[in-house]
Amino acid sequence: MSDKRNDAHLIQLTVNGRVHTLGVGPQATLKQVLREELNLTGTKSGCDAGDCGACTVLMNGRAVTSCLVLAAAADGAEITTIEGVAQGGELHPLQKSFIKHGALQCGFCTPGMIISSLELIGKKPAPEESDIKAALGGNLCRCGTYPRIIKAVKDWRSFEGVDLDTEPSDEGERDQIRTHSTVGRGVPRYDGPDKVTGRTEYTADIRLPDMAHGKILGSTVAHGLIKSIDTSAAKALPGVLAVITAADVPALRYGVSPARYDEEILARERVRYVGDEVAAVVAVDEATAEKAVQLIKVEYERLPAVFDPRDALAEGAPLIHPEEAEKYARNINTQVEWHFGDVEQGFAEADCIVEDSFVGNRTYQCPIEPHASVARWEHHAGKLTVWSSSMAPHYLRHMLSRIFEIPQGDIRTITPCVGGGFGVKAEATPLDLCAVIFSRLIGRPVMMKYSREEMFHHFRGRHKQYIDMKIGVKKDGTITACQSHILLDGGAYTSYGIVTAYYAGSMVPTLYKIPNYKYDGYRMYTNLPASGAMRGHGVPQPRYAFESLLDMAAEELGLDPFDIRLRNAMQPDTMTCNDLDISSCEFTATLEQAREQTGWNEKKGKLPPGKGIGVGCGGFVSGAGYPIYRSKFPHSNALIRLSEDGMAASLYIAAAEIGQGCNTILPQIAAEELGIPYHRIWLVESDSVLGPTDLGSYSSRVTLMAGNAVRMAAAEVKTKLLEVAGKQLGCDMHGLTARDGRIFVAEHPRIGMDWDEAARLAFSADGPVTGTGHYSPPPGLGGRYKGAAVGTSPAYSFSTAVCEVTVDLETGYVTVDDFYDFSDAGTVINPVTFHGQVEGGIIMGLGETLMEDTLVRDDGSLINPDLHGYLVPTISDSPRIVSRAVESYEPRGPFGAKEIGEGCLPPILGAIGNAVYDACGVRVTELPITPEKILAGLQKNREKTGRTP
Amino acid sequence: MAFCDFKLHKPESVTEACRLGREFGRTCAYMSGGTELLVDLRSGRKKVAHVIALGGLKELREIRRDGDTLHIGAQATLSEIAEAPLVHEVFPALAEAIVTMAGVQIRNLATMGGNFSCGVPCSDTPPITCAAGGSIVVAGPDGEREVAARDFVLAPRTTVLNPGDIVTAIRIPVQPTTSGASFQRFTMRRGSALAVASVSAWLNVEQGVITAARVVMGAVGPIPLFAENCAASVVGQAPGDSVFADAGALAAAEAQPISDLRGSEQYRRDVVAVLARRALACAAARAEGRTS
């Protein structure tokens, strides 16, 4: 905050009932004053432009975006923040309702959602769904909790005077009953109470004594050579502590995959996209750092740039990484050439061949929480602590260790709660690296954050793919061959792109039996922000192409879309043509249930014009079979220690809670295996000094991998207690069972003892009762060909999604009315978080299919790096959703579980595309399916047939 | 981005506000809700040395009936306007337009004064106010004047306001019972979003014949655009589908859209044709008392 005391205004604010008299600068927003001066960090910051609603507070009883209120102009106002909603330690019924309905995931939007809802229920205590949608249309939730928020707000009065407990909600969400006491039950989220009260700490909420603030300057040209950098004016600005350029940082290149470390901390000679980092400033406060960054003058020699992977591949195109001209010849960053079986022969056997070209979109994960990082060099033995909004803190630590040449053991990474990731926070960012450099330089803790615009520049969003795909099908629907040629727009750097290029090919044959398959993939460098890993990593766009082609083939052959899918559906215990080992698989059951429960046979082809129904399928890995860099370490690890009185167990893990719910699932697994109720677990998480390594929350790996590690740790503890109990009870420990806080003889349940008593005996005899667990995927997964590792996994998920749409035949506007999802995710550990993931995936997929795209000007700058130009779905766009678990039992998963977080997204695009086609006869092959494209298609159809559809 | 350095002034009277505005001239900006101004200041689109907050002028917050006009104080928030029973009684189409705008948190801050004064082509209240035949009351250093709403915006982000002028009220004539109006807007999503195009239609229907019409288009031209040919084509006609469809096509031809991220020029014309037809049909139904 600008420290111009002479311009300061003396104001009075009543915040949560307390009167504060404050001197505030003219530029201070209400949000800043609440967060920085009053330390009320429950009010979040997501955009600073009124678009996201995360900063919503009540001002004189009305919900307002506090980022658009000047504090000095709000003199005398009465403010309620999220911290003021619970009264006297008692949660507001609305907060309880949010927890019980699972109306939160990452929690970053939650304070704003609750505040906006409070204004509504104040005016209308029994709101209808339409009221809730109208009241919350300005609050974005990227996790897609909208359906649950609607339920929670509708139902809030049921929680008046009700005590909050940890009992599972009886929403009837349990689809299949197994004989577990905690696993399979919708217990409320472990992080729920903190998230609804604003107590949860995210990285930007960290406050350390003497903390300084940094800011990075991005390039203004898309491709150029740096001629000079003049930092003198920035250095001269009062409050500036240091300014750095490439000359001041380690020269080592970094990235994600060792095979392609191609990023510089700050650009040395060349900038490769608008936003490429060239210099950075650290100052006493954020505003000063922001001002100083603007004072740095950089002279560039502009070079010709390419913004389209097709141009990048052309002969004579400017090279984006000329210093490695051979390695990246023709701007090809990664090339994949796969051929399994014999596609020539496969197509020769086909009765029908359909092919088309598809173009994807550059969608952005757009978590509501902007990236943030805090670094502090310790005065103790050269150690470093980094707090980062990271989904994969282990990789961050690995990279920090490499760049700064210090052992991993000397680095402590702490992941405060992450406000949504979806793949965008899975690698070390320039924020992390610059914060570390600055902190060493000035000897103070340093916080660095991206603005919403900078997030779009840093990107790492979805690769835009240019897909030519062809499938061959026999009359009866049997697929004989598939061939695809894909160009991926990688942007200026590799990020996770090697893996993306492989995933775009490897996951096609996992869903249907494809005997002959050929894939040629080229990930191209362009002068755009780097693409990376986004939910469903590389898979959704090829899946869209495939699901579209399947429907086209079915139409040509006169088959029902379900019949063609059922005919080819993957079966359990199958080795795919590309050597992926499918174990459990209830894909057929998902198709059958979907067809039956959606009334498909009565609707398909029988709905009035403008109404349509469509099906799409998909699935994903339950964790990657191999880590990003070569390592023999177990992928997930866990530690459990019992409290001395035996009443609680502490679970130490280092997976990252990004909203997906691992901090609830893992305690459930621990509780189940230990044989105690869920509420007796303490979670100690996300701190590399406390919890053993976990590779992180990517590739949908945590439930299966960390779940197995936790179960193993719990089993070790349990064995110790059974031994003690066996002695005590005078019986064979192998005949004992632990459950619900008791240890008893399985055959004679009345013979037993309290669990905690056994734990006390164990402690008294041998000291701390602990257990450790670890998990590595089965060795030898995958084939022997180049790139065979990508796509390997201990297990695969499968799902079928059906949607119904209404297309406005005059404007082309698509309304998604209903979605039905049938997922085989193995055993569902927690139905509430499971269905929450499905709903969120549907809503994110809906945005991706219908409205999202980052747009680029001719000079490579971004047209819509903000949340009013880049539109994501709001609560009003959220369809009715029915989600059903079609459980399989996965022998490699904990209690039979697989994954749901990523696999729920890929089916969505095809389901919508096929429904739109059913509704209006227009097949849009270029995403997103905008109203404009539909209208153009309708026009074309009219010209062809000479009549209206 | 950080705000530029500015001083904040909080005048307590209209006179003082005007005086400050004249004194600082182009180096200052007035602020009502701040929902447009603060975004512009943060993005660097605007740079000023002084911000003059008008929130203290409580007398400009009133919504009242003045004889045969509805008087909306420039400082009344969009939410207050949309909730005011008087607005629903006199000109419900305005409330209908407002609730399509932004989200609640913005409408709780934003004002109609600001929505007019920013002169942004996709502002939603100017077209419907123009359709109602409304006017804008401007107080300046030299006194007060009333400007027809249709004459208020001159070009994108340019209005008739001179340094020191502030909007104090929006005035809308009480509508004849034989009239009806409708606001139709098209956006790329259902929640808060800026308009791709909007059409406001106002009709007077007597004994089954349209006797007067105004059709105003938003977001498809540099200023709120009157679709004169479209309006003229329905006058003297009985309300009917084909009349309105033809009129819609005329409106599309009269629009002057640009291509941008929200839609191409041609698509916007296509949408205007549909919106104009729907707005006319809805306005006619209301004029004839067939719907509310």
Ligand SMILES: Cc1cc2nc3c(=O)[nH]c(=O)nc-3n(C[C@H](O)[C@H](O)[C@H](O)COP(=O)(O)OP(=O)(O)OC[C@H]3O[C@@H](n4cnc5c(N)ncnc54)[C@H](O)[C@@H]3O)c2cc1C
């Ligand atoms: C997330 C978001 C969504 C939005 N959605 C919409 C939408 O759907 N439709 C829409 O039309 N707008 C939208 N807007 C824009 C904005 O909210 C509106 O234009 C609003 O009405 C502006 O009013 P205000 O009081 O906040 O104006 P301010 O920001 O205070 O001022 C806007 C401009 O008018 C000047 N000004 C303000 N009051 C006066 C006055 N009384 N006299 C003279 N000059 C004055 C200011 O100097 C400034 O240049 C949106 C904005 C945001 C942030």
Ligand code: FES
């Ligand atoms: S931070 Fe205020 S609306 Fe996004």
Ligand code: FES
């Ligand atoms: S829970 Fe809403 S943004 Fe994550």
